[in-house]
Amino acid sequence: MNETLFRSATDVAGMIRRREISSRELTETLFARVEAVNPVLNAVVECRREETLREAALADEVTARRGQAGPLHGVPITIKDSFDVAGMHTTWGDPGAKDFVADSDATIVRRLKEAGAIIAGKTNVAFMLADFAQTANELYGVTNNPWDPSRTPGGSTGAGAAALSAGMTFLEYGSDLVGSIRIPASFCGVYGLKPSAGIVPLTGFGPPGVPSTLTESAYMSSLGPLGRYAADLRTALQVTAGPEAPTAYTWALPPSRRTRLADFRVGYVLDCPQAPVSSEVGALLSDAMDALAKNGATLVEGWPGGVDPVREAESFGFHVGLFFAYQQPGEEFAPLSQVIEQEHRRMTARATWIDYFTGIDVFLCPSNFTPAFPHDARPFDQRTIVTPEGERPYTDQPFWISHASLAGLPAVVAPIGRTPAGLPVGLQIVGPLYEDNTAITFAEVLADVVGGYERPPL
Numbered sequence: 001m002n003e004t005l006f007r008s009a010t011d012v013a014g015m016i017r018r019r020e021i022s023s024r025e026l027t028e029t030l031f032a033r034v035e036a037v038n039p040v041l042n043a044v045v046e047c048r049r050e051e052t053l054r055e056a057a058l059a060d061e062v063t064a065r066r067g068q069a070g071p072l073h074g075v076p077i078t079i080k081d082s083f084d085v086a087g088m089h090t091t092w093g094d095p096g097a098k099d100f101v102a103d104s105d106a107t108i109v110r111r112l113k114e115a116g117a118i119i120a121g122k123t124n125v126a127f128m129l130a131d132f133a134q135t136a137n138e139l140y141g142v143t144n145n146p147w148d149p150s151r152t153p154g155g156s157t158g159a160g161a162a163a164l165s166a167g168m169t170f171l172e173y174g175s176d177l178v179g180s181i182r183i184p185a186s187f188c189g190v191y192g193l194k195p196s197a198g199i200v201p202l203t204g205f206g207p208p209g210v211p212s213t214l215t216e217s218a219y220m221s222s223l224g225p226l227g228r229y230a231a232d233l234r235t236a237l238q239v240t241a242g243p244e245a246p247t248a249y250t251w252a253l254p255p256s257r258r259t260r261l262a263d264f265r266v267g268y269v270l271d272c273p274q275a276p277v278s279s280e281v282g283a284l285l286s287d288a289m290d291a292l293a294k295n296g297a298t299l300v301e302g303w304p305g306g307v308d309p310v311r312e313a314e315s316f317g318f319h320v321g322l323f324f325a326y327q328q329p330g331e332e333f334a335p336l337s338q339v340i341e342q343e344h345r346r347m348t349a350r351a352t353w354i355d356y357f358t359g360i361d362v363f364l365c366p367s368n369f370t371p372a373f374p375h376d377a378r379p380f381d382q383r384t385i386v387t388p389e390g391e392r393p394y395t396d397q398p399f400w401i402s403h404a405s406l407a408g409l410p411a412v413v414a415p416i417g418r419t420p421a422g423l424p425v426g427l428q429i430v431g432p433l434y435e436d437n438t439a440i441t442f443a444e445v446l447a448d449v450v451g452g453y454e455r456p457p458l
Contacts, residue, residue, distance in 0.1 A: 023074030073116030093137030106204020124159035154184030186426030197408030262296030
């Protein structure tokens with residue numbers, strides 16, 4: 001097996017620029033990997049092989065003449081099938097959209113291309129992105145987890161996380177409304193970033209034929225990258241974030257507050273009576289805290305003062321409902337007084353977290369109470385998850401991702417190890433608002449003492 005397939009996107013771009021490997025050679029190797037592995041996982045649903053190889057050859061010509069090369073120069077990547085890519089299908093897993101072909105690129109696709117990346121294919125999604133823990137639809141079928149194909153890779157970016165984990169892409173870009181980046185990253189053993197609210201443009205991210213609504217509800221729906229290494233999250237965010245014209249201005253990712261693990265001030269909560277983690281997840285979380293303490297990080301246990309985690313999780317659910325009410329005008333929803341009350345709760349939560357991060361650099365908590373579980377095709381409200389402590393409702397899963405989402409905070413999921421059954425578990429690293437780099441840097445230094453990407457046994 002070609003070890004280069006499991007290098008970071010950032011490193012591989014450097015290899016191409018230094019002419020240690022050609023983009024075309026790398027791309028051909030990647031497509032061979034897709035052909036070998038994808039039949040097991042069903043993660044990549046569309047490839048643009050000829051166009052990708054042609055673009056890779058052009059990237060090599062630029063390298064040969066020492067032309068200007070971006071941070072992702074010549075690197076083949078995949079993108080979630082909810083972003084427009086000119087000449088490719090955008091279906092959102094809807095059989096009714098199977099013939100729709102985009103005629104322009106989403107903003108993040110254009111920016112990735114400008115950074116030198118080559119879009120090699122698209123990855124599967126949950127139908128209309130409407131599942132946070134499984135990836136399946138009638139058009140393309142079910143996507144499997146690379147650590148155990150009988151289990152889910154998460155949703156709705158589950159196929160992107162599976163493809164990345166299995167070496168079928170170097171970078172994936174996804175979306176996160178109800179943990180749709182973070183839960184798949186945890187289930188597949190890769191890194192995933194939900195950026196600070198509103199810093200990555202949403203243009204070109206939408207169901208085919210559905211007109212834009214009057215509000216993007218950007219504080220709820222975030223677009224962000226997944227990578228096998230935390231540094232790739234930074235590279236991808238640097239080239240995709242920032243406002244669009246006509247309000248565009250020079251944007252830069254603020255530097256991390258700290259660079260050494262021992263200098264970080266770390267808040268954490270590993271469990272909650274209303275959403276208890278399973279024992280197999282809890283053991284790995286506890287081990288991670290022990291490693292941090294041993295390596296000198298300052299640890300402060302407990303929720304921020306003023307944060308009611310149960311109430312905020314309920315408020316998050318309300319705002320998700322409000323998001324969909326915007327997308328489906330005319331549907332009955334809560335009275336205006338309730339909307340105002342819940343908006344007040346959201347802004348109060350944001351202010352509380354902003355104040356908390358004046359004395360704390362990152363906040364750590366679970367990404368889910370469970371590792372990847374077996375596929376479950378039952379109706380949503382009938383699904384359950386078996387844990388060592390008993391069955392749990394399927395809908396318990398969003399509790400841990402809700403707090404960063406409600407307040408619009410950046411959150412990185414980082415792999416911290418595997419359960420006795422060999423399933424990955426991720427730790428959620430919540431950072432200060434607009435300080436995504438602090439969370440990313442913590443994920444990097446965390447990997448030096450615990451966890452990090454491991455190759456699945458495919």
